[in-house]
Structure formats: C-alpha cells, structure tokens
Amino acid sequence: MxxxxxxxxxxxxxxxxxxxxxxxxxxxxxxxxxxxxxxxxxxxxxxxxxxxxxxxxxxxxxxxxxNYQTFIRTADCTEHIYRDFGRVEGSVSRLLDKLPRFGERCRLVSVRVEADQLTFMTEAEEIAVSRRMNSLTLNRHTEILEILEIPQLMDTCVRNGYYEEALELAAYVRRLERKHAALPVIQDIVRDVRQAAQLMLNQLLQQLRSNAQLPVCLRVIGYLRRMDVFTEAELRVKFLQARGGWLSSVLDAVPDDDPYVHITKTVEACRVHLFDIITQYRAIFSDDDPLAGPPGAQGEAAIFHGWVAQRVAEFLVTLQRDLRRGVGPRLDSLLGQCMYFGLSFSRVGADFRGQLAPLFQQVALEAFQAALQEAVDRFQEDMNRYTLVALPVALGGALAPAAPGIQPGTLQPPTALLDFPPLACFLNHILSAFNDLRLCCPLGAAQDVSHSLENVLRAVTRVIVAFHRAEQSAFSSREEDLFVQFCSSFADDLLPFLSRCLQVLFPPAELALVLGVPASQLHRYGGLGRIDVSAVLRPLDFILPQKEPEPEPLLPEAGIPAEQGSLTQPEPSEPGRTDTAAEPEPRQGSGGLA
Incomplete structure (x- = not known):
C-alpha cells in the first residue's frame, strides 16, 4: 500500500x-x-x-x-507432552543438582578403592554363602511349601470335618513352634493354626449342642481331650453345659398353650433325653472309683451331681407352674407319669419321687379347698332361697322315725337328705370334691383335708344358725318342726356319712401304720382323718333334741375296700395308665343325691 x-x-x-x-x-x-x-x-x-x-x-x-475425537486426543497429547516436558525439565534440574555431588563422590570412591579392596573378599564370601542358602532353599522348595500351606490345609480339614488330620497338623505345628519359635514365618503359621483350632473347638461344642448319640459324644470328647484346651473338670462342665443347652432348646419347643399337654410332653422329653445325657456322661467320665482317682476327683463328681440336681429342680419348677395353671381332672395320670419318671431316674441314683408328693399334695389340697368353698357358697345361695313351706307333701313320711338309711360298712348317701334340697346339693358338691381328691390323695394330706372339711361344716352350721335367726319370728309350729328335722338330718345323716367318707379316703389302719401307733390311739393326734362332730354341732345345741352321747363309730376294718390303698399311696405306673378298677365311688350313682 x-x-x-x-x-x-x-x-x-x-x-x-x-x-x-x-x-x-x-x-x-x-x-x-x-x-x-x-x-x-x-x-x-x-x-x-x-x-x-x-x-x-x-x-x-x-x-x-x-473430528472431535482428534481434537480430544490432540488436547490429551498436548497435556501429556506438557506434563512430560515438565518432568523432563525437573529431572534435568535434579540431575544438574546431583552431578557435582556425584563427581565429588566419584573422587571419594576412587580414593577409597584401595581400602575397599580388603572388604571386597569378605562381601564376596557373604554373597557366596547367601547363594548357597538360596540354592538350598530351592532344593527344599517342596518341603517349605508344605509348611507354608499348613494353615490352609488345617482350615480345610476343620471345615470338612477331618478332625483326626487336623489334630495331627496341630501337633506338628506345636513341635515346629518349640524348635523355631523365633522365626516370624513360624509365628504366623502358629497364629493361623490356632485360629483354625478355635473354629474346630466351636464345631465340636456345637455337635454336643445337637441331638448327638453316645458314639458321637465319645468321639467329640476324645477330640477335645486331644486338643488339651480344657482340664478334666472344665471338660465335664462344657459337656454338661452343651448337652443341657440342647435339652433346654427341646423343652422350649414344647407348646405352652395347654398346661397338661405341656407338662406331659416335658416329662416325656426330660425322661428320655435327660436319661440319655446321664448315660452318655457316665460312659464318658468314670466316677465309679473315687479312691483311685487323682486329687479333686470328688469335686469333679460333684459337678455332675450338681448339674443333675439343677435339672431336676428346673423340672420341679416347671411342674409346679403347670400344676398351678390347672391340669383338670387328669392329676392322677400326671402323677403316674411323674412317678414313673422319678422311678426311672432311681436307676442312675437320682430318684426325686420324694419331692413330687408335696407338689401334688398342695395342688390337690388347694383344689379340694376351692371345691369346699364353692359348696359353702352354693349352700348359702340355696338357704337364701329355701323355704320350709315349699316342702313336698311326702315330707311327712320323713318326719316319722325311720331306720337308718345306710347299712354298716357301706358308702351309700342317706336318702333322708332328699327331703332337704340344700343339704342334698351340699352333699353332692362335697362328694364331687372327694371324688376329685381321691385321684391324688396322699396320707400326708389327711390333717389338712380333715381341718378344711371341718371348717366348711362349721361354716354350714353358721349359715343354718343365721337362717334360723332370720326366719324364727315367722316360723309356724309345723315349720319349727321341719327346721328341727332339717338340723337333725344335718347332724344325724350328713355329718356321719361325711365322716365315713373321710375314713375311706384316709383309712385309720393305714394312718396308724404310718404313725406306728395302734388305731385306737389316733384320737390323740387331733383331727387326723376325723371330724370333731361335737364342735361342728355346738352352735345348734339349742335347736337339736337332746340325746345320749355316743362315741363316733369308726369304719370297720372289714368294711374298707381292699382297693383303698391306691387312693392314699399311688404306686408309680407307666405314663398314661390310671387304675380305674380301684375307684369306689363314695356317692350314689354319678350325681350323688338328686
């Protein structure tokens, strides 16, 4: 431009x-x-x-x-090139920094070459020794590899259940540890093998917590003894703990809805499995000769006896809990099963039948007392609705003197009570309570049963006296006579009959035999198997006609059925069996008086 x-x-x-x-x-x-x-x-x-x-x-x-990929690659290459140039520049800078020192060191090395010639031979010899060691290591490569693979092999044996081989490996590792404990590689091998041994220990104990039979238990205890991780006492404790844990899991699986089903299944499970555990323990751990054993053997035997006592105590607690929940009219069947359970344990020296009687006696007594209280309440209600005017016309025949309605030695309810519905209903309730009680009626409950019955009869007497006080002012002469007849029937028919029923439940001959005294001396023991009739009737003295006192008749020895022994001292029988043949009913028919 x-x-x-x-x-x-x-x-x-x-x-x-x-x-x-x-x-x-x-x-x-x-x-x-x-x-x-x-x-x-x-x-x-x-x-x-x-x-x-x-x-x-x-x-x-x-x-x-x-061409975007080309641009991207170009940018990447540019970045890499820039970074590489930076590194090259840094390396060159460092090289330039080190070159003077390198030259100085080279000069120093050249000065010390002559001095290092003396040490060269020594280092060469050391290298030769190291080479020989490496050659030896190469020649022993297979053996070294086997040693290094011991932890893995140990773990494989344990997980596959090859406990015999695992124990041999553990013993070999212990020997290695004693010889070469300072080597780090040996220490690592020992640590890994111990972890596998702990896994093996847990597996063996878990087998004891399952439904293991005697051969399995023998094999497991043999392995545990060879592992040498427990003393003899600790091994016994571990065995009992593991087997007890399995038994507890079996008992926990029993349905708890129905008390009778729960306790029967518990009895069966305890009888079978607990007996098996005791048999296994005695087969594995011998306590037959404590004198020949080492010091502390008696303490080891006490471990077993303490464990058995604990299991029996736990069973008794479960039994008591289910009994209090109520098992209905099947108390005798349950008693038979429990007694059979205790009898089977007598073969191993753990008979606990003596501890069953108080439990069943208490439950039977509580049920009997509840039935008596219900009978008193019903009698109170009947007397509140009762009127002497409402008696049938046929009552006139009952007013005339009549022969006793029962025969000596029999347990037939007096028919004269049919003229007085409150007394008849009350007697029916008492007889029902007696029939329930006789299913489980130990002689030890004689005094409590007698006192409970006497207290109930005194309560009935008070109800009769209260009725008289409330209605006396409105009584006509006929009603007054009927009420006297009512009280006389209570005194002359109902009380003697209940006294005879009580003597059937608790025969005087058997009570005297247990106490070791003649039958004529039983009256010295208070109200044992008898009712104090005079004390019961004392509030009615102003109503009842006066008569000559007569001694209270005892039930003749010949009049007691031979089967009565099963009412007071039930023999252990097989579970599910009840002795129905020896069940005399102390009431007429199935409903007593109607």
Missing amino acids: DVEDESILVSVFKDSFPDSWRDNPDFSAYLSELSACGLDKLGREPERLAEERNQILQQTRELAFS
Whole structure:
C-alpha cells in the first residue's frame, strides 16, 4: 500500500481498526479490493461477509463435529507432552543438582578403592554363602511349601470335618513352634493354626449342642481331650453345659398353650433325653472309683451331681407352674407319669419321687379347698332361697322315725337328705370334691383335708344358725318342726356319712401304720382323718333334741375296700395308665343325691 492510499484510508476510516492491521498484507489487499468496488457492490459487501462468515462457522462446526475425537486426543497429547516436558525439565534440574555431588563422590570412591579392596573378599564370601542358602532353599522348595500351606490345609480339614488330620497338623505345628519359635514365618503359621483350632473347638461344642448319640459324644470328647484346651473338670462342665443347652432348646419347643399337654410332653422329653445325657456322661467320665482317682476327683463328681440336681429342680419348677395353671381332672395320670419318671431316674441314683408328693399334695389340697368353698357358697345361695313351706307333701313320711338309711360298712348317701334340697346339693358338691381328691390323695394330706372339711361344716352350721335367726319370728309350729328335722338330718345323716367318707379316703389302719401307733390311739393326734362332730354341732345345741352321747363309730376294718390303698399311696405306673378298677365311688350313682 502506497502512501497516498494509506493517507486516504486514514482519512476515511480514522480509528476504525487497530494499527497492527496495517502491516497485515491480507488486510491491505482487502482494502485495495474494496477501493476498486462500486457503490452497489460495497452495499452488498456486509451481507456477503456475514454470509461467508456463517458458512465458515458452519464448516468449522462440521469440522469440529467430524473430528472431535482428534481434537480430544490432540488436547490429551498436548497435556501429556506438557506434563512430560515438565518432568523432563525437573529431572534435568535434579540431575544438574546431583552431578557435582556425584563427581565429588566419584573422587571419594576412587580414593577409597584401595581400602575397599580388603572388604571386597569378605562381601564376596557373604554373597557366596547367601547363594548357597538360596540354592538350598530351592532344593527344599517342596518341603517349605508344605509348611507354608499348613494353615490352609488345617482350615480345610476343620471345615470338612477331618478332625483326626487336623489334630495331627496341630501337633506338628506345636513341635515346629518349640524348635523355631523365633522365626516370624513360624509365628504366623502358629497364629493361623490356632485360629483354625478355635473354629474346630466351636464345631465340636456345637455337635454336643445337637441331638448327638453316645458314639458321637465319645468321639467329640476324645477330640477335645486331644486338643488339651480344657482340664478334666472344665471338660465335664462344657459337656454338661452343651448337652443341657440342647435339652433346654427341646423343652422350649414344647407348646405352652395347654398346661397338661405341656407338662406331659416335658416329662416325656426330660425322661428320655435327660436319661440319655446321664448315660452318655457316665460312659464318658468314670466316677465309679473315687479312691483311685487323682486329687479333686470328688469335686469333679460333684459337678455332675450338681448339674443333675439343677435339672431336676428346673423340672420341679416347671411342674409346679403347670400344676398351678390347672391340669383338670387328669392329676392322677400326671402323677403316674411323674412317678414313673422319678422311678426311672432311681436307676442312675437320682430318684426325686420324694419331692413330687408335696407338689401334688398342695395342688390337690388347694383344689379340694376351692371345691369346699364353692359348696359353702352354693349352700348359702340355696338357704337364701329355701323355704320350709315349699316342702313336698311326702315330707311327712320323713318326719316319722325311720331306720337308718345306710347299712354298716357301706358308702351309700342317706336318702333322708332328699327331703332337704340344700343339704342334698351340699352333699353332692362335697362328694364331687372327694371324688376329685381321691385321684391324688396322699396320707400326708389327711390333717389338712380333715381341718378344711371341718371348717366348711362349721361354716354350714353358721349359715343354718343365721337362717334360723332370720326366719324364727315367722316360723309356724309345723315349720319349727321341719327346721328341727332339717338340723337333725344335718347332724344325724350328713355329718356321719361325711365322716365315713373321710375314713375311706384316709383309712385309720393305714394312718396308724404310718404313725406306728395302734388305731385306737389316733384320737390323740387331733383331727387326723376325723371330724370333731361335737364342735361342728355346738352352735345348734339349742335347736337339736337332746340325746345320749355316743362315741363316733369308726369304719370297720372289714368294711374298707381292699382297693383303698391306691387312693392314699399311688404306686408309680407307666405314663398314661390310671387304675380305674380301684375307684369306689363314695356317692350314689354319678350325681350323688338328686
């Protein structure tokens, strides 16, 4: 561009473009081209430039889209190259920094070469020794590999149940530890083997917590003894704990909805499994000769006896809990099963039948007392509704003197009580209580039963006296006679009959035999198997007609059925059996008096 053109452009465009463009040949050529264009072309030039600009942008986009991977790789390569150049530059800088020191050290090395020649031979010998050691290691590679694989092999044996091989490996590792305990690799092997041995111990104890039979228990205890992790006493405790835990899981699985079903299944499970555990223990741990055993053997035997006592105590607690929940009229069947359970344990020296009697006696006594209280309550309700006027016409026949309604030695309810419904219903309730009691009626309950019955009869007497006080002012002469007959029937018929029933439940001959005294001396023991009739009737003395006192008759020896022994001292029988043949009913028919 000449000076003239430049001056023209400067005058036209002035400051429209930077000064740096003036030196650009393309810019100068373009200005020359614009100077040669006409006005129309110059008017269209912005549109053409904009269109060309758009085309160039579009081409640029297409180029970037079609070659974007190239651009990305180019950028990555650029970045890597820049980073590599940086590292190269840093390395060169460090090299330049180290070269002077390197040269200095080389000079020092050259100075010390002669001194190092003396140590070279020593180092060479050490290298030779190391080479020989490496050669020896290579020659023993198989043996070394076997030692290093011991932990893995031990774990495999334990997980697959090869306990015999696992014990041999553990013994071999213990020998290695004694010889080479200072070597780190041996220490690692010992640690891993001990972990596998702990897993083996847990597996063996878990087998004892399952339904293991005697051969399995013998094998497991043999392995535990060879592992030598427990003393003899600890081994016994572990065995009993594991077997006891399995027995507890079996007992926990028994349904607890029905008390009778729960306790019967518990008795059966305890009788079978507990006996098996005791048999297994005695087969594995011998306590037959304590004199020949080492010191502390008696303490080891006490472990077993203490465990058996604990299991029996837990069973008795369960029995007592289910008995209190109520087992219905099946108390005799349950007693037979429990006695059979205790009898079977007598063969292993753990007879606990003596502890069963108080439990059943208490439950039977509580049920009897509850039945007596219910009978008193019903009698109170009947007396509240009772009226002497409502007696049937046939009652007149009962007012005449009649022969006793029972025969000596029999247990037939007196029919005279049918004329007095409250007394008849009361007797029926008492007889029902007697029939329930006779299913489980030990001689030890004689005094409590007698006192309970006497207290109930005194309560009945008080109810009769209260009835008389409430109705006396409204009595007619006939009603007064009927009430006297009512009281006489209570005194002459009901009380003697209940006294005879009590003597059937607790025969005087058997009571005297247990106490070791003659039957004629039983009266010295208070109300043992008898009722104090005079004390019961004392509140009615002002109503009852006076008569000559007679001694209370005892039931003749010949009149007691031979089967009565089963009522007072039930013999243990097999579970599920009840002695129904020896069940005399102390009431007429199945419902007593109607």
